[in-house]
Amino acid sequence: MKRALSSFAIIKNSFDEGEDYIGAFVPLLIRLFFIKNYTSVVIESICKDFEAEYGIRIPLHPMETILNRMKPIWCHMSPWFSGKAAIIETG
Numbered sequence: 001m002k003r004a005l006s007s008f009a010i011i012k013n014s015f016d017e018g019e020d021y022i023g024a025f026v027p028l029l030i031r032l033f034f035i036k037n038y039t040s041v042v043i044e045s046i047c048k049d050f051e052a053e054y055g056i057r058i059p060l061h062p063m064e065t066i067l068n069r070m071k072p073i074w075c076h077m078s079p080w081f082s083g084k085a086a087i088i089e090t091g
Contacts (some may be wrong), residue, residue, distance in 0.1 A: 023060060023068045026056055039042065 032053055033045070043064055051057045058066070 015017060022062075022066055022069055025058070026070055029070060030073070043067065 016068070029046070029050070032050055035053065036049055038046075043060055046067065047058055047060060047063050
């Protein structure tokens with residue numbers, strides 16, 4: 001429960017700083033990508049890992065929307081992302 005409250009606080013802070021609701025999840029996903037060191041993006045795995053890490057369940061299609069929102073950010077995030085996690089897969 002404490003983890004979920006901390007996650008909601010981060011989301012609310014992003015929202016208060018002008019991000020829309022979808023964009024507010026991006027900082028948490030960026031952190032998750034570095035923690036898990038993904039080599040590709042399988043949405044089902046991201047959903048499970050996100051819930052395990054932050055205590056918040058995001059269904060498949062909303063997660064896909066958030067990940068698609070992140071695509072332009074990936075090329076600016078560092079060499080870690082270039083070519084490594086550019087594929088979004090389902091199932």
